[in-house]
Amino acid sequence: MNNGSVIELENVSKDYRRGSETVHALRDVSLAVTPGEYVAVVGHSGSGKTTLMNIMGCLDRPSRGRVILDGQEVHEKTEAGLTRLRRSAIGFVFQQFFLIPTLSVLENVSLPSLFVGKPSNGRAGELLEMVGLGNRLHHLPNQLSGGEMQRVAIARSLINAPPILLADEPTGNLDSRNADMIMKIFEQLNQEGVTVVVVTHNQDIVKRCRRKVHIEDGRIET
Ligand SMILES: Nc1ncnc2c1ncn2[C@@H]1O[C@H](COP(=O)(O)OP(=O)(O)OP(=O)(O)O)[C@@H](O)[C@H]1O
Numbered sequence: 001m002n003n004g005s006v007i008e009l010e011n012v013s014k015d016y017r018r019g020s021e022t023v024h025a026l027r028d029v030s031l032a033v034t035p036g037e038y039v040a041v042v043g044h045s046g047s048g049k050t051t052l053m054n055i056m057g058c059l060d061r062p063s064r065g066r067v068i069l070d071g072q073e074v075h076e077k078t079e080a081g082l083t084r085l086r087r088s089a090i091g092f093v094f095q096q097f098f099l100i101p102t103l104s105v106l107e108n109v110s111l112p113s114l115f116v117g118k119p120s121n122g123r124a125g126e127l128l129e130m131v132g133l134g135n136r137l138h139h140l141p142n143q144l145s146g147g148e149m150q151r152v153a154i155a156r157s158l159i160n161a162p163p164i165l166l167a168d169e170p171t172g173n174l175d176s177r178n179a180d181m182i183m184k185i186f187e188q189l190n191q192e193g194v195t196v197v198v199v200t201h202n203q204d205i206v207k208r209c210r211r212k213v214h215i216e217d218g219r220i221e222t
């Protein structure tokens with residue numbers, strides 16, 4: 001085992017069951033991410049990228065295999081313990097954003113800071129400014145464009161200054177100028193020591209990442 005890892009997956013498989021049907025979304029995947037790495041995860045639609053991110057981020061548990069986050073065995077933790085670990089360690093940008101429709105942009109971004117007991121509207125406003133949404137603080141999510149929602153989700157992922165950032169297609173809805181801006185923000189964070197794992201089809205991002213993980217049909221291709 002590599003003790004220098006911030007996230008480690010050992011022989012991880014994930015099956016989804018739908019009635020009598022089983023989807024083998026991940027098949028015996030082993031992967032170790034070291035602190036300060038910037039990893040791009042690439043692969044076709046349906047290859048298992050979101051499943052991998054959900055397991056790395058401890059939003060979901062594997063069917064088989066081990067996950068070690070920040071030196072801690074995930075399967076030994078209770079749901080509450082895992083939630084605490086996740087909140088302090090990980091910022092997550094979801095592929096479908098998952099913004100809360102009844103909360104304003106500013107409230108959506110500050111929400112995770114309430115969960116850790118450090119409410120910060122000030123930082124939320126700064127992050128929104130940083131992603132170019134300083135003029136949208138009091139809009140509701142359904143009053144935003146897709147790219148704006150994506151940038152709110154990115155701002156929210158950073159509110160608790162997580163040491164690990166997991167981003168699932170963070171530039172999928174952005175034009176090249178905004179994608180470039182997000183890429184620069186992620187690179188800056190990485191230079192400051194944040195470990196970044198990003199699922200992306202954006203070739204500019206892939207080219208600039210030091211490490212590329214290619215998933216095909218639930219397996220890591222080497
Ligand atoms: N909750 C679920 N129940 C059943 N099958 C699922 C579930 N989630 C994902 N799958 C299946 O698992 C496989 C991997 O899905 P996943 O979402 O990880 O792919 P992906 O690589 O993220 O694709 P995309 O690029 O389209 O986002 C797919 O075949 C998908 O249909």
Ligand SMILES: [Mg+2]
Nearest residue numbers: 049050095168
């Ligand atoms: Mg996906």
